[in-house]
Amino acid sequence: MIGPESTAQRQFAFTTRAHVAVDDATGEPIGLDDLDTRVGWLLDLIAAAGTELTARLWQPVTFDVLAAGLDGAGRRLPAQGHVAAARLGWNPHYPDGIYVPSRVSRVVTAQVMASVRTLAFRDAAIAALSERFDPVTGTLAPPTEPGDSVPLGFARGVQRQLVAFSRRSDGAKSTRLRITDVQEPPRMAAMAGLSAADRQLAQLTAADHELVLTVKLPTSAAPAGRAQWRRVRLTAAIPAHLHGRAITDWHLPALVLDRKGLLWRCAATELIPAGDLTASTVAVGVDWSPSTLGAAAITADGPAGLSSDYRGWTYDDRGLGIKLARLQTEGQMLHRKAARLTRLAATAPPEVRAQLETKIAVLDAHRKAVGIKRGKINRELAFHFARQVTDSAAASGAEMIAVEDLTTLETRGHGRVNNNRAAQSARRQAVTALAHTAAAVGITVVSVPARGSSAQCPGCDEPLARPGGYHTAWCSGCRVGGNRDHVAGVNLAKRALLGKCKATRRRGRLPAIQVAEHAPVRKSRDKTSPTPRRPRHRRVRRSLPTATPRVGVTPKQHVPAPQASVWDTVEPAPPQGDAGSRDTRTSPTHATPVADSMRST
Template identity: 80%
Template sequence: MSGPGSTAARQFSVTTRAHVAVDDATGEPIGLDDVDVRVGWLLDLVAAAGAELVSRLWQPATFDVLAAGLDRQDRRLPAQGHVAAARLGWTPFYPDGVYVPSRVSRVVTAQVVATLRTLAYRDTAIAALSARFDPATGRLTAPTEPGDSVPAGFARGVRRQLAARGGGGAPAGRLRITEIQGPPQTSAMARLSAADRQLAQITVTGRELVLTVKLPTSPTPAGRAQWRSVRLTAAIPEHLHGRAVTDWHLPTLVLDGRGLLWRCAATELVPADDLDSAAVAVGVDWSPTSLGAAALVAEGADGLSSDYRGWTYDDRGLGIKLARLQTEGQLLHGKAARLTRLAAAAPPEVRARLEAKIAVLDAHRTAVGVKRGMINRELAFHFARQVTDYATAAGAQVIAVEDLTTLETRGRGRVNNNRAAQSARRHAVTALAHTAAGVGVTVVSVPARGSSAWCPGCDEPLSRPGGYHTAWCPACQVGGNRDHMAGVNLAKRALLGRSKVTRRRGRMPVVRVAEHAPVRRCRDKNGPTPSRPRHRRVRRSLPPTTRRVGVNPKQHVPAPQASVWDTVKPTPPHGDTGSRDTRTSQASAPPVADGMRST
């Protein structure tokens, strides 16, 4: 149901940590360190069983079944991973003498099936690309069937894999994913959403979440008695207080440097989107200099109009910090790779020292990666809040972003291309969709091709009179920053294609075709007024500085403190203010040593 005042349910994720743990049977408190140890035992069992199941299923027949989506009785496989695994007979194995509840096996199979289903698409694409790969030239021929087309970036990665494996020989028919790469590594986590109340359940008490979960009491539990229920209590984050959260789902348990971390999912009610009645749209263009820029387009009785004055996001210097951390990580990676090559041919005693250095470099590189992830998250949500506030102030109902699947950073040099490719664009889109949905604004993906190269008014190529960052249309007499012009094009495509939006479960709406309509320049007040810089604070408690009279009267700074060498200089004649035209005689000055000796 859509319309004014209607709501829609959406899911979001949040992280939290437990601050109280008690035994569910006896009510005795349990230390959080002990809980971390017991959760670690659970994750070890899940990770070991998952890795063994993935390696056992790593064969082409597995991906054939997943691609067909049918079981042995030609019935459609269910969406739940653990149910599909039970239909297919995929059961995890555990060491002899270890007892694991069947609900934990559900968690294992659900995670394994989700991973294999993700790789089934890659297996199909590799089979199609390997048939078109020429080992002599290392190139891919043009696709002959419409289903063989894959994104360009994905095709380049597969081509590198095929070139590294081929070694100059012709591949025998179509290759599968199992032939060019090994089984993926499984993460140490437990998705409790695949289980039921016999393993875990979650309740809400005031502003706290109470999770009851069965954990092993030893690393190799031998029976059911060595699995005991633990009641964990965690606080709901403050930014969720007052939000219309209707349901909390079972979390995913992971261990990080600080201990047990909950990755919770929740369902809340947000204003429903109404794209058919949208009249104002904001277009967001990904900029090579900053994370993004936005522009506004409004639809009225006389067509589309825009003031062609956009807004550019200020990352507060976080982009420079990310570039520095990226360079540091690349240097650490290069040094570790060089030491690895040296250690391969070094004597045993030298190899041990080199391996210790490599371990230190890997630890530093991991720390740099964690820091980059934290900055990217902060940057993405700050950008999302700024764009959402800009759209809300302008009264927009739609935010148009470029389709990231067709957007590639090329032609700006190796360093700039790599830096732009490492930016947090996808994180920013996810954060923007989440933040904008909370105020009833819909984020739509539109085609990116030609957005900054074509005029929004006449759809003709733009000129670059001032260089790369400027754009001008001689026919329409409009121009400005190229990112702002691209934002106008993106917003126009969202308004023109709002009735032809493709919706898929779990993804944002997509406009496939870029339509054109002239956007006239309007001087009306449509966009929000940019904030002006505040006046600089002046501390009134400081004493006023006296004006310095001397060589440079423009500098109103206090005179420096006199030194002992200044005391021996002669006094200038009467009426001399120390200008450049008057030179004092040094003959009458006593020697410095005499002056100091007389004191």
């Protein structure tokens, strides 16, 4: 039951860093550099074991088992990755003489199962698309079954893999390929997801705006026994923006190492207002724009039908988009240069090859730094955009925000550079940030179909004209128009309001509306805000000001200012008492008679 005071639970992620580390048994402090070293040993063990297990499972029978979803006894595989791996007998192996606790093996198998389960979908898509692939022409035949269709961007990526495989195999015809045929097994990331472990490996407590994590860490790079795994108590500060929020549970973090040292990737569960999607009457449509990150417009559903003022709001990225474009160009240049040096190093003499490899390492380091900087800017851009849209929606009384379905959204027709720039924008990150920010105030974010949102009129559903170029839109029949992104926002909000009762919900995804319905959206003439002040023409005072003499002071001769008129082409004469000035004119005639004579002519 959803009411005005009802709440719901949602999970969110944040990051923090430990500032204190002590040995849990003795209480002796541990330096943060020593802590990073011991965590690095743990991550090396997990990454090596995960990579070995993934390579061992990289065969078609693995994906067949995952597709069936049953173990050897015919039972359904559980959702927990480490439990499913234990039932199937998929256990990691370690070098001889190294002791690793069983809870660390749980972490390894959970991460491997998450990666392999994600690739199971790609394996099924490659198997289906390879049957429609022609190695001679390098094209895909149209799908014959409705279930065979996949997003176009995903299909193009698989097509490139099939073309590369065809070149390696000299164009040999193969009716059915698997993911194990066209790509190598992935490498396991150096990360320790402690959520798969129990209290024997790690436990987390929160008190006084601090998180205390107790975890077992090795004391050497190759621990030989149980005694070389000791508990360490880490203390980290809870970020300030989480203070005062209704958080009900703190989850075990994932440990990673970056340039600054140990980083916690934490998750928590909090209570938020529960929004009723079916009762929404005002929606905000967000259209992704190639020139900026997005634009928004409002549509309302009332007794007279759908209405909108067709006056949208365009997001100002504060110049971050230009900076991202520059960094993207720089990263691509570094990649091309490193690739060229790699080709030269393949056939160079040994002494030249060593020099080229040093240059390649420097270029790779610079490219990685550029990528890190782009990631930070994208995160800042996404959350700033989400906050702006959420504040605008809350101020207008909206209960729903409609965004375009990113799986069917492709940027085309703007040139190679602009298409690539728009494809690499932080749209998906902005959607995640928007869903997180809007849920805190009880606003639901839904995805709607994107096709035709910028090309069709919200009133009559007919194609729009472009009288002023690409960024304008106008419907001569409905007499509405404006910025094409604002018109698209009206269309998206309309589709959300019409399909709100047919939205489908999937775990881990936004509520989705699959079909775009149409209803006319009239232009609202309701006055919702005060009339803005407009600049008026200010009349020029043509009468001469009268001088008021001051009492007790010898008054000076008053010289009036020249009249503000377009006819004032002659400069005024200097004061009469200034006979010795260099500015003395030959003719003491005032400007006013000249102007009057010009008017009379």
